[in-house]
Amino acid sequence: MATPEPILIAPRRRVDPSTTGVAGGAGPSRSWLVRGVRRWFDTSATGEIDASREDRIDWLRATPFVAMHLACLGVIWVGVSPVALGVAAVLYGVRMFALTGFYHRYFSHRTFQTSRAVQFLFALIGASCVQRGPLWWAAHHRRHHRVTDTPADPHSPGIHGFLWSHVGWFLTPRNFRTDLARVPDLAKYPELRWLDRFDIAIPLLLAVGMYGLGVLLQHAAPQLGTSGGQMLVWGFFVSTIVLFHATVTINSLAHRYGRRRFETKDNSRNNVWLALLTFGEGWHNNHHFFPGSSRQGFRWWEVDLTWYGLKLMAALGLVRGLKPVPAWVLTKARS
Ligand SMILES: [Zn+2]
Numbered sequence: 001m002a003t004p005e006p007i008l009i010a011p012r013r014r015v016d017p018s019t020t021g022v023a024g025g026a027g028p029s030r031s032w033l034v035r036g037v038r039r040w041f042d043t044s045a046t047g048e049i050d051a052s053r054e055d056r057i058d059w060l061r062a063t064p065f066v067a068m069h070l071a072c073l074g075v076i077w078v079g080v081s082p083v084a085l086g087v088a089a090v091l092y093g094v095r096m097f098a099l100t101g102f103y104h105r106y107f108s109h110r111t112f113q114t115s116r117a118v119q120f121l122f123a124l125i126g127a128s129c130v131q132r133g134p135l136w137w138a139a140h141h142r143r144h145h146r147v148t149d150t151p152a153d154p155h156s157p158g159i160h161g162f163l164w165s166h167v168g169w170f171l172t173p174r175n176f177r178t179d180l181a182r183v184p185d186l187a188k189y190p191e192l193r194w195l196d197r198f199d200i201a202i203p204l205l206l207a208v209g210m211y212g213l214g215v216l217l218q219h220a221a222p223q224l225g226t227s228g229g230q231m232l233v234w235g236f237f238v239s240t241i242v243l244f245h246a247t248v249t250i251n252s253l254a255h256r257y258g259r260r261r262f263e264t265k266d267n268s269r270n271n272v273w274l275a276l277l278t279f280g281e282g283w284h285n286n287h288h289f290f291p292g293s294s295r296q297g298f299r300w301w302e303v304d305l306t307w308y309g310l311k312l313m314a315a316l317g318l319v320r321g322l323k324p325v326p327a328w329v330l331t332k333a334r335s
């Protein structure tokens, strides 16, 4: 599956007036700060990239990511309630499905069709996961499939180590950009390009919505024992951080631990625990052998919640043309 592609994408250089230090009289360090903070909200504000820092973690850019982890410690002060845990679990489930069913199996691999409205709805839910927009996600994932477990793979644990493949690679300037050349089929939709540029707006709205829901419940149903702060911490921060770490286990752990049913050129594995955690994505060796199927659990006993969800959506007429696993694929299986 993996075709070696030794040449990395040449960095696109764009001169940003704020980097010159003359815009508005700002000094170089202040303009660096302004540009960095602007990138939290507008991912098109890349500015001029210092080539020597392309593959180093941009800590200013990473600050909100670190802060979201620290915000989970808020559980110490806000306490917990069944309703807060329930909302956190529902948001984990719905958003995991949006990532696996749509960011991965639809936007990245085009394994089924849907309407423009459903496409945008699930792009919005996917963006609420704080894993960037659908174009960024799909472009990097398509790259991963082309160069899996080679030095050009953005997140190979065998090449770059566990930590880098889990939480490091996407914090670098090189991987901050969206390579639109990899996703021309998605970039033709202006609403998706907008979402990819301002993706952070969606999780911010979700966070505000969670706080508002908590305040509302505190007044309307005080017996539930929740509050704005509690719903914000559990419903948004804890749910999003757990969702994030579960998702990226497929980059880090699913290329290290598990069984290899197919002789692929990469190190992808099938792992039942990761499949349960990620709604079917843990059947990663299956997926690398044949990425063109909407289904990743190839045997009936390989639990694939995303596939069941997509089948349900197809029965409701929301998606169509789900691609099954071809018979020839199973003849190549070792088990
Ligand atoms: Zn992989």
Ligand SMILES: [Zn+2]
Pocket (backbone or CB within 6 Å): 104, 108, 109, 141, 145, 287, 291
């Ligand atoms: Zn894939």
